[in-house]
Amino acid sequence: MNSIVRTNLRYRSIWISDNHLGTRGCNAEMLLDFLRRTESEYLYLVGDIVDIWRMRKSWYWRQAHNDVVQKLLRKARKGTRVIYIPGNHDENFRDFARHRFGRVVVLNETVHVAADGKRYLVLHGDQFDGVVKYAKWLAFVGDNAYNMALTINVWFNFVRRKLGIPYWSLSAYLKHKVKNAVEYISNFEDAVEYISNFEDAVAAEARRRGTDGVICGHIHSAEIRDIDGIVYCNDGDWVESCTALVEHADGHLEILRWTEMVEAAGEVVFATAESTTCESSSSLTPGILRSMASFARSIL
Numbered sequence: 623m624n625s626i627v628r629t630n631l632r633y634r635s636i637w638i639s640d641n642h643l644g645t646r647g648c649n650a651e652m653l654l655d656f657l658r659r660t661e662s663e664y665l666y667l668v669g670d671i672v673d674i675w676r677m678r679k680s681w682y683w684r685q686a687h688n689d690v691v692q693k694l695l696r697k698a699r700k701g702t703r704v705i706y707i708p709g710n711h712d713e714n715f716r717d718f719a720r721h722r723f724g725r726v727v728v729l730n731e732t733v734h735v736a737a738d739g740k741r742y743l744v745l746h747g748d749q750f751d752g753v754v755k756y757a758k759w760l761a762f763v764g765d766n767a768y769n770m771a772l773t774i775n776v777w778f779n780f781v782r783r784k785l786g787i788p789y790w791s792l793s794a795y796l797k798h799k800v801k802n803a804v805e806y807i808s809n810f811e812d813a814v815e816y817i818s819n820f821e822d823a824v825a826a827e828a829r830r831r832g833t834d835g836v837i838c839g840h841i842h843s844a845e846i847r848d849i850d851g852i853v854y855c856n857d858g859d860w861v862e863s864c865t866a867l868v869e870h871a872d873g874h875l876e877i878l879r880w881t882e883m884v885e886a887a888g889e890v891v892f893a894t895a896e897s898t899t900c901e902s903s904s905s906l907t908p909g910i911l912r913s914m915a916s917f918a919r920s921i922l
């Protein structure tokens with residue numbers, strides 16, 4: 623377990639995605655804390671940074687959301703190489719691929735060469751949603767179960783905050799708890815299959831392109847694992863898990879779980895989200911399915 627010291631943590635590269643700025647679910651304060659205490663040569667924003675989809679439906683923007691944007695721009699100005707790869711919730715920015723906003727370069731995808739020479743395809747990942755099939759009723763049930771878990775999480779942490787108890791993610795706990803669960807319901811096997819299909823599809827694309835690995839986001843589930851010789855990396859999200867992927871000076875990759883790191887440093891972490899729904903009910907991502915499957919299994 624890493625522990626946080628007062629001086630900034632330095633990495634060669636940092637990948638973050640699925641911040642969903644502009645929604646109530648965004649943990650903007652936590653993200654700001656992370657950005658303030660970390661430094662890197664490269665900073666990749668791997669999509670769904672601003673949730674334009676959601677903002678069109680209901681406007682939600684706080685000062686902390688401005689602070690995150692300003693912090694990112696300041697990092698770019700001070701010399702961090704910031705690469706913005708739009709996702710499906712901020713796909714409008716895809717029109718500006720290969721353009722620069724100040725020192726922030728926008729690309730639809732790119733290849734990152736790590737310090738150890740390994741090459742990683744970097745993209746958001748929603749492009750691979752289409753290859754994954756699922757039952758329609760499952761989408762309905764899944765989205766509602768997921769939103770319910772998130773809502774419970776928000777209220778739960780609201781009470782904890784009032785009592786001065788650290789932030790604790792119910793949904794993240796449920797996911798973690800059921801990792802070794804053996805119970806299966808046939809439909810939830812489909813859900814698990816959906817996720818591994820997504821991961822396999824992304825890894826297959828990396829193989830096709832001849833890279834050593836792939837770094838993506840989209841499914842809100844941080845992961846580093848080997849898929850038939852391809853290093854599959856997912857940097858997670860800042861709606862529930864508050865995770866980032868980092869590259870150390872020697873090219874070694876690691877997932878940072880920010881709330882755990884802050885807590886390990888003996889600090890109180892406060893939840894900032896007031897209520898939370900980040901995905902529209904018409905879209906079902908593997909992240910939602912994974913949460914749903916985990917949630918269902920944990921209560922069996």
Ligand SMILES: [Mn+2]
Nearest residue numbers: 670709710840
């Ligand atoms: Mn996405």
